[in-house]
Amino acid sequence: MRGFDETLLDEADETVRVRFVVNGRKVACEVAPRETLVDCLRDKLELTGTHAGCEMGACGACLVQVDGRAVHSCLMFAVQADGARIDTIEGLTDSGAIADLQAEFHRRNALQCGFCTPSMLINAYELLSQVAQPSREQIRDALSGNYCRCTGYEAIVDAIDAVAKARSAGGAR
């Protein structure tokens, strides 16, 4: 019987064990050092609600929350997120944290193809956690790292504006 030939392995095969708390659960996985967080989330953890749109931090389709802040998961290596708390659209949906935003986006049809939508919601969630009643201009400014090719943005701005007003009217959440 032939032994395993170590020389067949090269650097590309080397992996690193990383641990995160993803959507409230502890997760460990083996990743290559060059693997980005977005690829790790999508491929290893099958969290396909996070999307890769440009892989250079321009379009915003890959936004997730890392330790409570919206981060481009395409600009971060998975190993850099070792030990972090990561929340994706799947977790934020399950927890109900963005239920009012999702309902308002739905009611106003503030999405078409839906590819940018999870990260729009994550961006909106962060905005409203920092500014309770943003002006339309502030909303447009905050969303300017998120490209949407379908809607023309107005319905998205309307939806976020409506949720901000409803949240303020309904008291602190």
Add this chain to the structure above:
Amino acid sequence: MTAPLTSLDRPNSYIGRSLPRPNAKRLLAGRGRYVSDLRLPRMLYAAFLRSPHAHAKIVSIRTDEARALEGVHLVATGADLAKICTPWTGTLDHFKGMTSAPQLPLPLDRVVWAGQAVVAVVAENRATAEDALELIEVDYEDLPIVVDIDVAREAGGPLVNPGTASNICFRSQIDSGKVDDAFAHAAHVVEEEITFGRHTAVTLEPRAIVADYDPAAGMLTVHHGTQTPYQFQDLYSRHYGIPEARVRVIATDIGGSFGMKLHVYHEDMAVVGLSILLGRPVKYVADRIESFVSDIHARDHRVRARMALDAKGEILAMDVLDLTAIGAFSTYPRTSVVEGNQVIRLIGAPYRFRNYRATLEVIFQNKVQTSQYRAVGHPIACAVTERMVDMAAVKLGLDPFAIRAQNVIPDDAYPQTSPTGYRFEALSHQACLKRLHELMNYEGLRAEQAELRKRGIYRGIGIATFVEITNPSPAFYGVGGARISSQDGAIVSLTPSGEVRCLISVTEQGQGTEAIISQIVADQLGLAQEHVKVITGDTEVTPHGGATWACRGAGIGGETALQAARALKRNILEIAALILQEQPSALDIVDGDVVDAGTRNQRMPIAEIARIAYFRSDTLPPGTQAQLTVSHHFAPQGYPFAFTNGVQGCSLEVDVDTGLIKLLKHFIVEDCGRVINPMLVDEQLRGGIVQGLGAALLEECRYSETGQLVNGSLADYLVPMPMEMPDIVIAHVETPTADTELGAKGVGEAGTAAASACVLNAVNDALAPFGAAVNSIPITPTKVLKALKRF
């Protein structure tokens, strides 16, 4: 007294109602199923080595090292795939005299644009496949390149296809009426040359495909992010010699398309071949850089136009020359000449004049292929026409609204045939102009503009009328020999539990196809919308049809669903009549119940009819065979196209020191016939307008002298962002087409059709005090400053 009841007050009246899309909740929860998300057992990943040269001979390809890399399953060149795939040629018979070189998935001996895929690697994962690309060596020998439209037209200049006589793909001419006479006797002539840069679709999800060939079954399944699964079923079948019934194309959620994902791409054809060679699923998702150098581009036109008018401002004639530079070949199967063809046929379309001459020249060059992208040809035709009209208005001292009102085809003068041969059933330019005038508070905007000018603030107001082609008949592609259907099919069933399932050939890309089809079916059958399940995008499941392009989903797909639902209703009522001992005509269906047609008294739920028909057919009269599944096809007849129309307006501010343009507000009055879901129609208009505004101000694929795309990334290529875009005010005029029961026409391209024309006119209006003008789209700050002689 209460308001009179409208059709919307009756139960299950969904046509005309703003309702959210049932299928959007999945997308909001991150539960979309895009092709880029798909992972199949034993799936492998493809990557492509691309040409760094715009035009070069392939001298040799060395792949030994790549093949030897651990995890690599296949390295394939053009020769490998040519053994199993027949070539394709992007010409259509009705474009007389057009020419294009045959294409293969990967080239055999010559590359014709920078970014063209040359070698494919299939490996365990994408990263390994890309590692292997680095180990491939290709020797190229440079060939003369053609990247400039004037060089391309020079006699004796370099040729895109050596051995051919010229770089001309197609020429077409229209000469209608007495153009020379009209110009000879005109009181006024205006003339301009306007250029339109190349731009591209930039769908947020790039092109994605998973091909899965099962050699044991002889069956090819392709999960394909496309608008047109049936077209690709046909193409994969014919080019790979697999019987059509053994080719299945599934188009699930798709992250934007806008026309871009209905063309044949070399990589996609290659991936099918790679799966056949390996007998395993192969996935390819373009990355963003690859998208820029391989997705179709659009526009790239230079139009010289003249317009003749009489002393009162009556348009007498137009004479245009459209030069458009495509790629190194014509795109398959829809060609790269449709845009130019539509430009010359749509110019002047809103207006009454009868003398029209146009020449189109479509020219090859060493850049990525161009083809149909949202509003094909319309933005160019509209901008040329509307700029001419505004120039004429200035010359004659007429207001832009006045000159248009004077020259549009009157609303009561239909039907009409344009000098280019388009037949208009009924349009509403006058009504739309009048409505826009009020909507945008035109007088108020003008007063404000005059006031601000005194303070050195330069605002511009632009308007643009347009005509849009929707609901195409076989005159579009079928007559040219393309196997692209203009009909659609639907299969509507009453399920055993009394719900309704509709399988339909029109597809969903987020515009709301499934939503409006469920509205139409529920409305026509008489049940709640949530009890209608619509299924699209799977050639093994849904009937063959044209699918979604050229604004045909609502008009043709919707009519198909309407007729299918009516047929199913007849069948349900036939069985109900037997059970209830009534005449079918005495019964109706309301909210899922069979009722007396006159009194609306409930007789029995349709669920009960389904139960009896499916499980207790023994209780029905002998000889009764319940047909609770109806299959129905609808092909448009009557007018070859359902033309729509509208007018857009905008207000913007030009900073004459920086050249920056701030869009303040955009307006549209649009007539797409029967509106099925006003909210979805408005969102189509908004999205379309913003794509047009991107073209107007930001978007351009810029090439170097060596044919390299120099801004092919999302950091360099500008697309509209929220903070730059205005709010958009919308109003409707409804002129239903009489060609269908539904009366709906298309709406997806209307926004894009006129937005850039509107901005061009507004910018020139703002620059008028300086005697400066821009004549090139996109209108960048540099162009503005150059026009102002400040740069």
